[in-house]
Amino acid sequence: MTSQTVLPRSTPSRDQIRRAPKVLLHDHLDGGLRPSTVVELARDAGYTRLPETDPDKLALWFREAADSGSLERYLETFSHTVGVMQTRDALVRVARECAEDLAADGVVYAEVRYAPEQHLEGGLSLEEVVEAVNEGFREGERAALAAGHRIRVGALLTAMRHAARSLEIAELANQYRDAGVVGFDIAGAEAGHPPTRHLDAFEFLKRENNHFTIHAGEAFGLPSIWQALQWCGADRLGHGVRIIDDIQVREDGTVRLGRLASYVRDKRIPLELCPSSNLQTGAASSYAEHPIGLLRRLLFRATVNTDNRLMSHTSLSQEFEHLVDAFGYTLDDIQWFSVNAMKSAFIPFDERLAMINDVIKPGYAALKSEWLFQGPVVTSGFAERKG
Ligand SMILES: O=c1[nH]cnc2c1ncn2[C@H]1C[C@H](O)[C@@H](CO)O1
Numbered sequence: 001m002t003s004q005t006v007l008p009r010s011t012p013s014r015d016q017i018r019r020a021p022k023v024l025l026h027d028h029l030d031g032g033l034r035p036s037t038v039v040e041l042a043r044d045a046g047y048t049r050l051p052e053t054d055p056d057k058l059a060l061w062f063r064e065a066a067d068s069g070s071l072e073r074y075l076e077t078f079s080h081t082v083g084v085m086q087t088r089d090a091l092v093r094v095a096r097e098c099a100e101d102l103a104a105d106g107v108v109y110a111e112v113r114y115a116p117e118q119h120l121e122g123g124l125s126l127e128e129v130v131e132a133v134n135e136g137f138r139e140g141e142r143a144a145l146a147a148g149h150r151i152r153v154g155a156l157l158t159a160m161r162h163a164a165r166s167l168e169i170a171e172l173a174n175q176y177r178d179a180g181v182v183g184f185d186i187a188g189a190e191a192g193h194p195p196t197r198h199l200d201a202f203e204f205l206k207r208e209n210n211h212f213t214i215h216a217g218e219a220f221g222l223p224s225i226w227q228a229l230q231w232c233g234a235d236r237l238g239h240g241v242r243i244i245d246d247i248q249v250r251e252d253g254t255v256r257l258g259r260l261a262s263y264v265r266d267k268r269i270p271l272e273l274c275p276s277s278n279l280q281t282g283a284a285s286s287y288a289e290h291p292i293g294l295l296r297r298l299l300f301r302a303t304v305n306t307d308n309r310l311m312s313h314t315s316l317s318q319e320f321e322h323l324v325d326a327f328g329y330t331l332d333d334i335q336w337f338s339v340n341a342m343k344s345a346f347i348p349f350d351e352r353l354a355m356i357n358d359v360i361k362p363g364y365a366a367l368k369s370e371w372l373f374q375g376p377v378v379t380s381g382f383a384e385r386k387g
């Protein structure tokens, strides 16, 4: 009998996916509260409009209400989370728990976004909102470290695209750029609210050499992506999933990219893809049919994100689990997405590089070598193993 070396089957286990060092670029603070925290904050604030007061029922309510197939209806659910995030204490707590939850899920670097203009009803100023959230993130990072998890969290300040405060919020992002805020974003209903309405905000940030991403190509297609890139100068695309409309797969399997899709790929424009969120808003019909499969094969700068963990009842690990099931992804694929995300982060280049070389790659190397230490050494023949 000849001795053979057979590489281990590389489907990662759930536990390995959770322990893998992951990078998250698109996660909304007001879309990621723990259900029990929503209930407690509502009780403390005398907020009586929650549809359910039992945390499990409330979690289900969010998920089902967000499952509407329409971005506009999906966004209505945020009135309840934003409704209980109107005091300094509430903001500190939500931000702290966010950092802790992401760290426990194996996220080592996250950019978490929220719209300061939506948290002023309790009398806080824009600055007080930003400082409260920053404080919560720092507390969460420390708590995570004490629990054995390392994470860094940067804030992205979002302006709502239907409102008219984007320049003010861009200025706020610039004011806090060396103090916890790493960039700017616009969000909200896409149809009827083109990013070009906020050109003054983007031009201001470009003059300041600052960074921004734009929600584009989620509920609305190529024109929105084109404007975000070529008029507004976005560094990244929030979602950007509709870029698929500019990619033609022919019957013989060959692929033709249109001008815009070519530009996005050639310029390495990061796509902040959010599979579960897209299924809920109708931007994709199943994980297996999600454009991420093709975009990854075509080597777009694709990243995997949660968007709203509460509304989608998800985590970054769970997003990867869905993709592993749908596309057979391995730890190498998860590493590829994580390195893509880290390359695309808004922190300085040397820090991104150190994260990739000193945290992400060693983390995957350790995971990929686990099979070597899992059982009796096979000296001849081969064993098929999970791992
Ligand atoms: O996926 C989204 N598309 C557009 N807007 C969104 C999405 N998820 C959350 N938002 C909105 C609702 C939040 O209140 C706001 C700031 O986080 O951003």
Ligand SMILES: [Zn+2]
Pocket: 026, 028, 187, 215, 238, 307
């Ligand atoms: Zn989003």
